[in-house]
Each structure stands twice: as C-alpha cells, then as structure tokens.
Amino acid sequence: MLTTRTPDGVSKRMVIEATGKHASAHGDMIRHVLNFVEAHESGSEIGAVGHRVVHGGSYFEGPTAINGEVLERLDDLISLAPLHQPPSIAPMRLLLEEKPDLLQVACFDTSFHHTIPTVRTRLPLPATLLDHGARVYGFHGLSYDYIASELEARFPAIASKRVLVAHIGNGASLCALMHGRSIATTMGLTVLDGLMMGTRCGTIDPGAILYLLQQKNLTPAEVQDTLYYQSGLKGVSGLSSDMRVLREHEADENVQLALEMFVERFVQQAGGLIAQMGGVDAIVFTGGIGQHDAMFRRAVCQRLKWLDVQLCEDANLAGRPTISQRSGRVTVLVIPADEETTIFRQTRRIMKGKQ
C-alpha cells in the first residue's frame, strides 16, 4: 500500500498485492512500482508505504514504523510464518536501503487479536518451552478490523452484539467478535491452525506430525512443506486448492470429500466459537470464497439451521449484503474483504503522528 500526497495535501492510496513464494520478486516489484509512481504522478510525493505483515509476535501490538531493528525482529518470526513473512520483509528491506527517509509502516494481522484472554492464548505445553512468545496469536486481523468498522458504520445494531466472522480465502479463519473486539479465533501460534484451507491442513492431531517424522521419515523441512503447501483442499482433492477449479470437478469423489471436509471443519469450529460467545447474533462471510462462493455459504448455513439461521436463497445467489431471512434469529451478511483500507488507516495514523 502506497500513500501518496498530492501538492494540495490530499492523501491518495495505491494498492499493490503480489503473490508467490519468492521473496526477491516482491522486492523487485516494489522497486518497479516506486519508479512508476515517481515517473507518472508528477507533483505528488509518496508519503508512506504501508505493508501487510502477517506475524507481529509478542514484539508488536500495533502498527509500527519500520527501521533496521524492527526488520531484525520480523526476521526472528520467519519460522512462525514461513509462507508470508519473507515476501513482506523483502520489499521493506529494499526500500529501507534505497529510500531510508521514506516512512514505512508495518501493519500486523496479529494486532487485532491482542484482546483475546490468556485462557485462550496460552499453549498447553510446559512453561519452560514457551519462551520467544510462543502462544496463540490469531491472524487475518487486518480483515477483521475492517469488518468491525463496516459493522459499526453500516450495521450499528449488530456491531455491539455477538458476531462470528468467517474470513475464507486461501488462508481461512474464524473470529468471534463481541462489541467489535476479538475474543477468540481459530488460527494459533501460526497460520496452520484452525479451519482446513486451500493448501494448509488446519487443526490436526499433533500425533500426525510425529507420524510424518517417525513413520514416514519426512525431514522437518518436508513436514513444513506438507503442512503449508500440500494439504487442505489441494491435498485431499489431489487436484487444486482453487475453489473455482474444484467447483468444476464436483463429480470427482476426492473433490467431493475435500469440499465436505471444508464445510464439516467449519461447522465444528464455528460451534466452538459460538459456544465461547454464549450464542451468536450475526455471521459475516468475507474473503475470496466467503464473499463469492454461494454454494459454500449455503452448505454452512444449512448446517447451522439449529441456531435458527434462515438463508434467503435468492439473496445468497445474488451475493447481496444481507443473505438471511428476516424471520430467522441470526443475521447473515456478506462483506467483501478489504485489508487495504485497514492498512491505509493505520499507515495514515502513524504518518499523522510523525507530522
């Protein structure tokens, strides 16, 4: 996210998203974008660059201006977010070297969950093994923060109630919101925990990891690759992690099983979070699958009928903002994910603090 300042003082935002495993490509990409902005936005200057950072660990509870020391701390967290951390650190480091005076802000997915009580964040392992801030953190916080702000702006009667938010994209998690604050979530120390995802396993018996190491003789690096890249929808279907592709092959029995497991695990973990809230008043779907895949929403809502979730089929198929019937007790909403708005707001806050 680049925040550019025009000569008349207006802040503009430009969103850059890159995907892929190779951190160096992300560094190159940001260099190209900066050159482009400087060449084409004459008269305006880049005020700040806001970055999504998945893991802030115990070091960072809120948006933080980046310097060399901050980058070293983020390096420390790579093993806890090997899929996400390197591609976000690479452009920061490159920019810090090439434009040391440019304000860069790290905006963390973990920050939003610092309101979760210790009884849910402590890992049930011996205290002697829990140094370096090993605990449950929770992720997708930039998305949940945006959803909480949208609820307040557009659905104020719901914003203060018990809301289950489902961010279902390549990564997928649930967040229990009470009064707009996170009180529980399904991801943990890492983004592997919780729901079954595109290529990640989600919650599994820890004994399965020992099985991979001891019976299948996988190295720790191979286990990591299996859990992050080869499991979930992709692993079970044997075909793809992409929901659109799976929908085209629903006749395949492995695809069918993968899709059923995706719903099954959602229902199981949604039940846990709803119990932790003591009930639920609204459910919000967001993320690539949550906001686009009507079949997924329908399957989940059917399984949650016992809560008096009543889906309006037409509204669901049309992807309207409200997809529940008025007669049901639980309001069901679809709100497109917009992590960039949270990054923009947080970056602007740090920018203003520095002025």
Ligand SMILES: Nc1ncnc2c1ncn2[C@@H]1O[C@H](COP(=O)(O)OP(=O)(O)O)[C@@H](O)[C@H]1O
């Ligand atoms: N129109 C659609 N119908 C069903 N699934 C979709 C649609 N558009 C995107 N998706 C799915 O959304 C997922 C990607 O979600 P997204 O939130 O973009 O991921 P990321 O976690 O990388 O940000 C993929 O599984 C993709 O197939």
Ligand SMILES: CC(=O)OP(=O)(O)O
């Ligand atoms: C936190 C996380 O899993 O992010 P993404 O869904 O973008 O992979």
Ligand SMILES: [Mg+2]
């Ligand atoms: Mg996303």
